[in-house]
Amino acid sequence: MRANDLDYELPAELVAQQPVEPRDASRLLVFERGTGAIRHRTFAELPDEVDRRLAVVNDTRVVPARLRVGRATGGAVEVLLLERLEDGVWEALARPSRRLRVGERLRACNTLSQGTSVVLLAALDEGRWRVRLEGEPHGEVPLPPYIHEQPRDPERYQTVYAHEPGSAAAPTAGLHFTPELLARVDHVSVTLHVGLDTFRPLTAGTLEEHVLHGERYRVEPDAWARIESADSVLAVGTTTTRVVETLARGGPLEGRTDLFVTPGFEFRRVDALLTNFHLPRTTLLALVMAFAGIEQTRELYGIAIRERYRFYSFGDAMLVL
Structure with a gap:
């Protein structure tokens, strides 16, 4: 079809x-x-x-899975948590994804996600990443x-x-x-x-x-x-x-x-x-x-x-x- x-x-x-x-x-x-x-x-x-x-x-x-985080260089990144793989480890979409690097730590850049930290563990495909999230998701409802x-x-x-x-x-x-x-x-x-x-x-x-x-x-x-x-x-x-x-x-x-x-x-x-x-x-x-x-x-x-x-x-x- x-x-x-x-x-x-x-x-x-x-x-x-x-x-x-x-x-x-x-x-x-x-x-x-x-x-x-x-x-x-x-x-x-x-x-x-x-x-x-x-x-x-x-x-x-x-889950409140849309996280607005930022790179150490100042660039803004949106991370959408897709699936919890194990304790603290998620599959996620990251946008924009092209310049992100394994090992990079992304920190919250708005009050809703305050205290949130995301570490990029491995690049997958189609903008997907395996990430480590500190604590529970505390972002926006992913409309x-x-x-x-x-x-x-x-x-x-x-x-x-x-x-x-x-x-x-x-x-x-x-x-x-x-x-x-x-x-x-x-x-x-x-x-x-x-x-x-x-x-x-x-x-x-x-x-x-x-x-x-x-x-x-x-x-x-x-x-x-x-x-x-x-x-x-x-x-x-x-x-x-x-x-x-x-x-x-x-x-x-x-x-x-x-x-x-x-x-x-x-x-x-x-x-x-x-x-x-x-x-x-x-x-x-x-x-x-x-x-x-x-x-x-x-x-x-x-x-x-x-x-x-x-x-x-x-x-x-x-x-x-």
């Missing part, structure tokens, strides 16, 4: 800059694959649509670059069930749940720490040439037992989908997954998908196309644009049944 098959035009004003209040006031585009039916609802009406399905949510928590305003409440970039710290981005399909709404939906939790793979755009000409680095996950035995035996499984988000389908293929309850879901993929456990509207040329959009169908997804995105749905992390949601 060519990368430009994942393109579409989006008016800039449809990129949501702030989340709606309350969380479940966001809109919900519902698509039934079996009948082709399309409904326009609100997220608060989700329980009426999912019926007796078991919902699976990703309980990862975003995507298309969001130009800080949320009024930083907790709005966390799900209400966020529990396990470790992500560089939020599993955004879950941002619409309130505690009260979640209580009305039968659900279990899995954990996948969102890293580079989730938000890195395609750089190759085809999907087949794109390489995933993989992300860490963990699933409790009781949760997997419920997922495995459920009559129907609703995956809340693309990250959850990748975890469930990894285990459905015999993956261990804890490890890394580089499962790449593209059109033609056989879904063995997930039979309903709740997701936000994703950027062009991303693996996330490829996963949605794999589940809903390529042409069907294009049609749904076209409808969402005409109906003025809000897109991306703080935007509205889509339910594919």
Whole structure:
């Protein structure tokens, strides 16, 4: 599949800059694959649509992983922590990266990151580094670059069930749940720490040439037992989908997954998908196309644009049944 098959035009004003209040006031585009039916609802009406399905949510928590640090020469550097590798050691993105050197110590250059010190241990690729961080991350919430305003409440970039710290981005399909709404939906939790793979755009000409680095996950035995035996499984988000389908293929309850879901993929456990509207040329959009169908997804995105749905992390949601 060519990368430009994942393109579409989006008016800039449809990129949501702030989340709606309350969380479940966001809109919900519902698509039934079996009948082709399309409904326009609100997220608060989700329980009426999912019926007796078991919902699976990703309980990862975003860490304050964007650090603004400086070189001894005075140059400013932004370090985005991607994944904790071991005690004090992280994989990170550093920008600008070209002149950085192994062994260099970068120190905080704003009050939010005060006291933070990052030592560059090894250069990887694509601007990634292995770094040593003194203490716990104490930077900014790593909002995507298309969001130009800080949320009024930083907790709005966390799900209400966020529990396990470790992500560089939020599993955004879950941002619409309130505690009260979640209580009305039968659900279990899995954990996948969102890293580079989730938000890195395609750089190759085809999907087949794109390489995933993989992300860490963990699933409790009781949760997997419920997922495995459920009559129907609703995956809340693309990250959850990748975890469930990894285990459905015999993956261990804890490890890394580089499962790449593209059109033609056989879904063995997930039979309903709740997701936000994703950027062009991303693996996330490829996963949605794999589940809903390529042409069907294009049609749904076209409808969402005409109906003025809000897109991306703080935007509205889509339910594919």
